[in-house]
Amino acid sequence: MNKLLWALFAAAAAFAPAPAPRAARPVLKAVNNGRGVAQKLRRSGVRLQAKAEPPRAAVVAQAAAAAVEDAEPTWFDTYTKVSGALTNLFPVWTVVFTLWALKDPSAFAWLTTKYFTAGLAILMLSMGITLAPKDFQRVATRPNAVLLNFALCYGMMPALGLTLGKMFALDPALVAGMVLVGSINGGQASNLCTFIANGNVALSVLMTTATTIGAIFMTPLLCKTFLGTVVPVDAAGIVVSTLQVVLAPILVGMTMNAKFPKVVKKITPVTPVIGMVSTCLLVAAAVGQVAEPILAAGLNLQLPVMLLHLVGGIVGYWGARALGFGETSSRTMAIETSMKSSAFGFLLAKLHFGAFAARVPSAVSVVWMALTGSSMAVAWRFMPVKPVKFDRKVKERFESVDLLTRAKKLFGKEK
Numbered sequence: 001m002n003k004l005l006w007a008l009f010a011a012a013a014a015f016a017p018a019p020a021p022r023a024a025r026p027v028l029k030a031v032n033n034g035r036g037v038a039q040k041l042r043r044s045g046v047r048l049q050a051k052a053e054p055p056r057a058a059v060v061a062q063a064a065a066a067a068v069e070d071a072e073p074t075w076f077d078t079y080t081k082v083s084g085a086l087t088n089l090f091p092v093w094t095v096v097f098t099l100w101a102l103k104d105p106s107a108f109a110w111l112t113t114k115y116f117t118a119g120l121a122i123l124m125l126s127m128g129i130t131l132a133p134k135d136f137q138r139v140a141t142r143p144n145a146v147l148l149n150f151a152l153c154y155g156m157m158p159a160l161g162l163t164l165g166k167m168f169a170l171d172p173a174l175v176a177g178m179v180l181v182g183s184i185n186g187g188q189a190s191n192l193c194t195f196i197a198n199g200n201v202a203l204s205v206l207m208t209t210a211t212t213i214g215a216i217f218m219t220p221l222l223c224k225t226f227l228g229t230v231v232p233v234d235a236a237g238i239v240v241s242t243l244q245v246v247l248a249p250i251l252v253g254m255t256m257n258a259k260f261p262k263v264v265k266k267i268t269p270v271t272p273v274i275g276m277v278s279t280c281l282l283v284a285a286a287v288g289q290v291a292e293p294i295l296a297a298g299l300n301l302q303l304p305v306m307l308l309h310l311v312g313g314i315v316g317y318w319g320a321r322a323l324g325f326g327e328t329s330s331r332t333m334a335i336e337t338s339m340k341s342s343a344f345g346f347l348l349a350k351l352h353f354g355a356f357a358a359r360v361p362s363a364v365s366v367v368w369m370a371l372t373g374s375s376m377a378v379a380w381r382f383m384p385v386k387p388v389k390f391d392r393k394v395k396e397r398f399e400s401v402d403l404l405t406r407a408k409k410l411f412g413k414e415k
Contacts, residue, residue: 093280094280095367097280113347117241125252128249128252129268145320145333146206153337154183157182162182177360181361185214186211186212186336194332203332212250212341217239283367286362286363287367297360309369312337316336316338331385
């Protein structure tokens with residue numbers, strides 16, 4: 001297993017795209033600003049070839065090319081190159097850590113509930129430092145896509161989990177686990193998969209944020225409504241855990257972004273790696289704690305969990321298309337609907353569900369969620385879409401879709 005990990009690290013470093021060297025950045029900044037070009041070129045140590053009044057654009061382009069070629073990559077450039085490649089291989093790491101946990105569950109026995117909770121809080125904090133109050137103001141201007149995703153996340157997905165559990169005649173505790181997976185918020189890994197799929201990353205972050213905050217009241221409500229008579233559920237405990245693991249880290253991150261922007265700017269390049277490592281450890285810990293039930297359940301549990309994420313993605317995409325959303329937003333909708341925060345579901349099942357088996361679907365979901373989302377992302381990456389206006393400007397980032405009128409036309413109530 002160690003040899004496999006080192007081999008994957010080496011492959012990532014070899015095939016990673018090279019970032020622009022730090023020495024060339026003053027040149028590129030000068031090009032973008034369009035002012036003080038000569039001064040910034042002299043400060044960066046770039047020598048221009050003397051010509052008879054050459055065009056400014058030609059001089060800047062030549063200087064930029066020379067700086068890029070001559071400058072040696074710094075340690076930070078190398079780190080950016082390797083970390084970017086490792087982050088893009090997120091689905092691979094998920095599979096590797098899953099297989100590792102199934103083969104040797106004791107390897108992750110040290111990751112107790114206390115550390116598991118801390119790992120989830122770190123993930124939420126890494127998302128919180130990228131947010132600001134203005135992000136929530138953007139949702140208010142064009143909320144249609146976010147509202148539709150919220151309805152799919154907390155309406156369609158819990159019902160789909162319950163239906164699949166009944167269809168496959170699962171035990172009541174496993175059905176409870178299926179409903180729990182459908183009732184939790186969107187996963188942070190969806191933002192990375194949206195980027196790979198050429199989706200709208202800004203919209204993805206806002207959808208994840210909306211469902212994450214919504215989990216504070218929607219997850220306890222849905223669990224109590226669907227499962228109150230099936231298995232013992234501590235709804236009040238779910239509320240407290242959600243506040244501690246979700247809301248508090250996000251508020252801390254937003255406060256840091258507002259009060260200490262320089263500190264956040266310095267630690268931001270490290271957060272993707274921290275998030276990826278935390279996610280892989282959480283996956284392995286969840287799988288390792290229920291490795292025996294996962295292996296014993298076989299296809300009778302694997303298939304409904306896989307269908308939960310796959311059907312959720314299909315409904316998310318075609319539902320958005322039917323209501324008039326564009327290709328970019330529809331891809332984002334599909335990934336956000338399909339990918340759930342399964343590690344958070346596992347923690348809730350472990351802390352607040354009376355039946356041990358209720359946590360098994362969440363552990364299985366951790367794997368299928370990552371595989372389904374990353375598969376959609378990779379497939380769509382090879383199907384490019386033309387950039388549209390709402391992806392370029394903040395005010396036009398979300399299409400103005402009248403959901404009520406579209407729904408009436410779709411179901412034949414209005415011609």
